Amino acid sequence: MEKAPGGTSVGVDDPYDHVDRCDFVTDEGKCRWAREHGHRDPAFADARSAEDFRCPAAVGPDGDAGETPRVSGRSSGAQGDPRDDAEWDWADCPHFRCRQHDRECARCGLEERRMAHSDERPLLEEHHLSYDDAADAAGDGDDPGHEITVYLCRWCHAKVHESWARVDDDASPDPEAIAEKEGRRSREQSELGFESAAERYDGE
Numbered sequence: 001m002e003k004a005p006g007g008t009s010v011g012v013d014d015p016y017d018h019v020d021r022c023d024f025v026t027d028e029g030k031c032r033w034a035r036e037h038g039h040r041d042p043a044f045a046d047a048r049s050a051e052d053f054r055c056p057a058a059v060g061p062d063g064d065a066g067e068t069p070r071v072s073g074r075s076s077g078a079q080g081d082p083r084d085d086a087e088w089d090w091a092d093c094p095h096f097r098c099r100q101h102d103r104e105c106a107r108c109g110l111e112e113r114r115m116a117h118s119d120e121r122p123l124l125e126e127h128h129l130s131y132d133d134a135a136d137a138a139g140d141g142d143d144p145g146h147e148i149t150v151y152l153c154r155w156c157h158a159k160v161h162e163s164w165a166r167v168d169d170d171a172s173p174d175p176e177a178i179a180e181k182e183g184r185r186s187r188e189q190s191e192l193g194f195e196s197a198a199e200r201y202d203g204e
Contacts, residue, residue, distance in 0.1 A: 001166070005131055011107075011160035011167040015129035015148040016090055018106070018167065019098045022057065029058040033095045044094060056087035057096075091146070099126075099149045106150040107165070110173040113184045123181060127152040127160065129167070153177050 002010045012018060024033035030053040038045025048054070090096050103112040105124060112124045129148040150167065152160060155174035159165035173181075 001163075002129065004128070008161045009163040010127070010129050011165060012129055015146075018129060018150060019090055019148060021098070022055070022090060022093065023097045023099060024095065025055050025058045029055055031055045037095075041095065055093075057090050057093055097147045099147065100151050103151065105153040105156055105173070107152055107156040107160070107167050107169055108171040108173045108177070110153040110156075110177050110181065112151075113181050113188070120184075121154070123153055123177065123184075124151045125154055125157050126150075127157055127167075 002012055002015060004010055024031055026032055031048045034045040034048035034053055038049070090098070100106065103124060104110060106127075110123060112122060114122060126149050129150060130146050152167070153173065155177045156165065156171065160167060165171075
């Protein structure tokens with residue numbers, strides 16, 4: 001499995017297998033990075049601008065960027081794979097980034113439940129599948145270090161970093177995780193419950 005620079009497991013063989021789309025690709029298959037941050041890489045921005053900011057890794061329904069683009073990952077090599085229509089894989093883009101936004105554990109499916117005005121530790125933690133210095137750690141400085149993250153619950157996060165669990169395991173939430181989530185749910189419901197002033201001060 002892939003390793004973090006410190007040597008701990010990240011729980012996957014290939015981080016790009018866990019990518020749906022780049023954070024900077026619009027619904028129309030355009031590169032938002034080139035439009036908003038192009039001054040940081042003028043050559044890249046100019047190349048995208050010359051193609052109306054089309055993303056070479058986002059493939060439209062007919063092989064061109066369209067209103068509902070397909071998205072590419074690493075080419076699987078399978079004949080007829082729609083990703084083969086893309087000019088680039090995500091790994092080819094120097095400014096690729098993919099951060100999970102679904103607030104549930106990518107391994108066991110536990111959903112986050114945050115308590116308002118509470119400093120309790122979150123149930124979910126951001127887990128990096130790749131690091132900015134991953135290329136240097138691998139001894140290959142030519143490849144860009146892309147940020148690819150998912151959310152893992154605290155319990156799955158610990159198991160992955162102990163190097164025996166994988167992100168794509170068919171796992172169920174840990175009993176302790178379920179108990180913690182239900183405890184928060186119960187407290188949330190009790191805080192939302194209505195109690196009239198007459199009931200609150202009855203008998204005082």
